[in-house]
Structure formats: C-alpha cells, structure tokens
Amino acid sequence: MDLKLDHRTEDRLTIVEVEGEIDVYTAPRLRELLIDLVNKGNFHLLVNMEKVDFLDSTGLGVLVGGLKRVRAHDGSLELVCTQERILKIFRITGLTKVFGIYASVDEAKEAHGRDK
Amino acid sequence: MATVELTFSALPAHVRTARLVATAIARRTGVEESLLDEVRLAVGEACSRAVEAHRVHCPGEPVRIELRDDSGRFEVVVTDVAPSDDIEADLPSVVDQPLGMMPDPLAAGFGIAVIAGLADDVEVQASPKGMRIRMSWPAAANGLAAPA
Known part of the structure; x- marks a missing residue:
C-alpha cells in the first residue's frame, strides 16, 4: 500500500x-x-498512526526531524498509536521516551488541552 | 538448502518489493506468523540502508539479497558494494541522548540498531568493498523444500 496523508486543524x-x-x-x-505545516506556523502536531501498516527507521527519522522543528518553536509533535508492531520499533530505538504516544486522538487532544 | 536470490536497482521503490518477497519466502519456509513482521522490518531496514549507500557511492550497481532455508533457520543476507567502514556497523546508543544531540537516524546506522533488536541472530561485516548483513530466524526444519 502506498502512503496517504491528510491533515486538519482543531483549535x-x-x-x-x-x-x-x-x-x-x-x-x-x-x-x-x-516541513510545510511548520513553515505555515503549525507548531503543535499530532500524527495519527493508527492506519500505518509499516514504519521503518526512515520514517522514525522523519518524525524525529519534525519534532526538532516544532521544538525550535516551542511546539510539540505527538503520536497516536496502539499497534504493537509499530510501537515495537519505538521501543527498540528508545524513542518512546522522546515522543508522547497516545491511544486515541481524543486522549491526545485532552492531554494537549491540559497542557495549554 | 534452498536459496532464492534477488538483485535490484538501488531505488527506494524496490525496497518494498524486497520486503514482500522476503516475507513471502519466510512464510513458505515455516517462520512463525508472529515473527513475520520482524522479518519484514529487518529486511526492509537492511535493504533501505544498502539502497541509500549505493545512491551515494555507486547508483548504477544493484543490491543483492539472498534468502535461504538452512537447517531449520530462515537466513537472509543483504549485500551491497558501497564502501563502508567499521564505525557504521557500531550500534548507536540513541536512547540517552537529548533530542538536540540526536544524530540523523540513517546516518548513524539506526537501521542496523533496529535489525539487531529484531533478529536474534545478526552478523554485520563492513569493509571498503561494501557491507554484508546476515540475519536469521527459526523456521520449520523442512520449510522451503517441502511440497506446497
């Protein structure tokens, strides 16, 4: 399967x-x-990975790069992921300590709201 | 011992094909279903690393992957001919590094670290003539040679 991307802004x-x-x-x-989202002033990103079938270290690199960019603007990049096969690669690389990982978009939004 | 060999041009689009072939042969060889995701990811990491190395050093040269059923093990060997050194083969310790100090994942051999975390048997040989990554998983004793 190819990669499909979409985005929306809520608050x-x-x-x-x-x-x-x-x-x-x-x-x-x-x-x-x-990069485009950050350049347009979107500094709080939530990447929903629930429909991701496969993620490798190249993808991890992109997420780490995105995190660096938003952090430069005091922003955040967090993830929604409950799939064990995807979570495993975050655990192997220790990136579970770097990214906020939530079980659902609603849970992440709630946490984000508390932090504002 | 039954062996499947595949060579492909050093193009990112072909890495997915290599992953699919490796996963199909792993299944046919009798690798447990629960390990197939690990095979798919590890082979993908090895092939991605090789493709990126070839794109830098020798884009016209193909990447080679061998998949074999060897005495109850499913073994995969990914070989490239891009010059590499032993430093790249060292597994990076990224866990304790602050984000600002974190190296670029690919450049730091992140993929090899992932492979090491996935396959229970990994051997990385780096030399000026290229890198050879051999990895294996348990499989059925008569897997690939067995009739369908």
Whole structure:
C-alpha cells in the first residue's frame, strides 16, 4: 500500500492522518508535509498512526526531524498509536521516551488541552 | 538448502518489493506468523540502508539479497558494494541522548540498531568493498523444500 496523508486543524492542534507504509520510498512525502505545516506556523502536531501498516527507521527519522522543528518553536509533535508492531520499533530505538504516544486522538487532544 | 536470490536497482521503490518477497519466502519456509513482521522490518531496514549507500557511492550497481532455508533457520543476507567502514556497523546508543544531540537516524546506522533488536541472530561485516548483513530466524526444519 502506498502512503496517504491528510491533515486538519482543531483549535491550535494540527492532526496529521497517515495511512499506509512509511519507508525509504514514501517517507520524503511525510517529511515535506511536516516541513510545510511548520513553515505555515503549525507548531503543535499530532500524527495519527493508527492506519500505518509499516514504519521503518526512515520514517522514525522523519518524525524525529519534525519534532526538532516544532521544538525550535516551542511546539510539540505527538503520536497516536496502539499497534504493537509499530510501537515495537519505538521501543527498540528508545524513542518512546522522546515522543508522547497516545491511544486515541481524543486522549491526545485532552492531554494537549491540559497542557495549554 | 534452498536459496532464492534477488538483485535490484538501488531505488527506494524496490525496497518494498524486497520486503514482500522476503516475507513471502519466510512464510513458505515455516517462520512463525508472529515473527513475520520482524522479518519484514529487518529486511526492509537492511535493504533501505544498502539502497541509500549505493545512491551515494555507486547508483548504477544493484543490491543483492539472498534468502535461504538452512537447517531449520530462515537466513537472509543483504549485500551491497558501497564502501563502508567499521564505525557504521557500531550500534548507536540513541536512547540517552537529548533530542538536540540526536544524530540523523540513517546516518548513524539506526537501521542496523533496529535489525539487531529484531533478529536474534545478526552478523554485520563492513569493509571498503561494501557491507554484508546476515540475519536469521527459526523456521520449520523442512520449510522451503517441502511440497506446497
């Protein structure tokens, strides 16, 4: 499956919907979207990965790059993910300590609201 | 021992094909369903690393992947011919680094660290002539050779 990307803004939180495979071939599209969103002033991003079938280290690199960019603007980049196969790669690399990872968009929005 | 060999041009689009082939053969070889995601990810990481290395050093050269059923193990060997050194083979310790100090994941051999976390048997040989990553998983004793 290819990669499908969509995004919407609710309050000050920009939710990025990702569906499909994030790998060395498709990750550049996600990178471009994250860069574009930050360049347009969206500094609080929530990436919903519930429909992601595959994620490799290239995809992790894109997410880390996005996090660095939003942090430069005192922003945030958090994730929604409950799939064990995707969570495993975050655990292997220790990135569970770097990203806020939530079980649902609503849960993330609630946490984001508390932090505002 | 039954072996499948695949060579592909160093293009990112082909990495997915390599993953699909490896996963299909792993299943056919008798690798447990619960391990197939690990096979898919590890093979993808090895092939992605090789493709990126070839794109930098030798874009016209193909990447080679061998998949074999060897005495109850499913073994995958990914070989590239891009010059590499031993430093790249060292597994990076990214966990304790602050975000600002975190290296670029691909450049730091992040993929190899992921492979090491996935396959229970990994061997990385880096040399000026290229890198060879061998990894294996338990499989059925008569997997690939068995009739359908």
